[in-house]
Amino acid sequence: MVVLALVSAVGIVVDDRMLVGVPIWTKPFKFSVSFVAYGLSLAWMLSLLPRGRRAGWWAGTVLTVASLVEMVLITLQVIRGTQSHFNQQTPFDAAVFQVMGATVAVLWLSALVIAVLLLRARILDRAMAWAVRLSSLLALAGAAVGFLMVRPTSEQLAVDGVPMTGAHSVGVPDGGPSMPVTGWATTGGDLRIPHFFGMHALQLLPLLLLVLTALAARSARFPALARLADEGVRLRLTLTASAAYAATFALLTWQALRGQALFAPDGATLAAAGAIVLAGGAAAALSLRTTTATHPTEATA
Structure with a gap:
């Protein structure tokens, strides 16, 4: 490749x-x-x-x-x-x-x-175990979006002997105005967006945990990071990030199926996005609470 x-x-x-x-x-x-x-x-x-x-x-x-x-x-x-x-x-x-x-x-x-x-x-590290498991499931869901693309569009069903069956875009024909590099439609929905986002959970969620683990290793120099040395905290943050990722993936799929361009969301899409941000932020703040008061030097040890 x-x-x-x-x-x-x-x-x-x-x-x-x-x-x-x-x-x-x-x-x-x-x-x-x-x-x-x-x-x-x-x-x-x-x-x-x-x-x-x-x-x-x-x-x-x-x-x-x-x-x-x-x-x-x-x-x-x-x-x-x-x-x-x-x-x-x-x-x-x-x-x-x-x-x-x-x-x-x-x-x-x-x-x-x-x-x-x-x-x-x-897998010994529980946070890593769940990052790997949930990212693989989200990647499966993202790949499954591809099966939605092969359905004939309403315009294709209305014509006999159509040369194309299925499309990436929803509400607009493929090949119209699009974003640079990605080629995603800018005037209608595009199922490649949730397809891409879902599949790359496979890299992003484990990468997030690797970053949290690297930050935890610096807790001796930066006491504010001491909470990340707690495996329970890292696990809760991983579960929170996975839930927020899954909700965003569902939102992107819903937005695309309604024929709505990524950067032209309606009120319902914005409200749902706001709810994900608020709920995710609140859950992350709660996740950072340790079950016991842990001194930074003890966490490092």
Whole structure:
């Protein structure tokens, strides 16, 4: 995937072809970079398993092969100068999209197996255990948003023999005004937003805990950080962050399904976002309360 990301980056520069409003090599570039982060995260999580490593190895291997097939087909369609997703223009294009759908299903099921293994694993650090478990479940939910994209839109259902079935955008056609780099729609909803946000919980939640642990190690120099040395505090902060992340993911999905652009929220979306911020802030403040009065030097020891 690293090699393909480099090849795609060169393609963006030297190949002037455009597809759905963006340089044609943008999709393989974004997918390969995402798979790099996804694969590294899952590999690290599998290394934490005290048992079930053989099942984890098989699940990881199947996931890797499915990812590779997916990227080969995406790159093939780029070389041919046509869309890989939703494409029904020719029998060959339809077959490619059907195979891609099958590989995504296999990939998702493999990730589910890994998530189940992580749920059952006895990881010594409770905060890390729950960061890994909840992030893997949120990543599964984020990946599942992709299945919503393959549904025919109302406009597609109204026309026989439509060349495309499914879309990233909601309420507006794909290829319209979009954000730079991400390509997300700016005039309507876009299911790629919750898809991206959910899947990258796999990196962000464990990273948050690693930051909290690093700060706790500095409690001798900075007494204000002493509370983070308490494993119970780190666990409660992890659970709070996971709940806030899940609520934000649900909000982004709801916003996209209503055909609403990310930066054009209505009153209901703003009210829900405000509620998440207030509830998350209050829960974080409560999480920082230690069960017993702990002296900074004792916490360090």
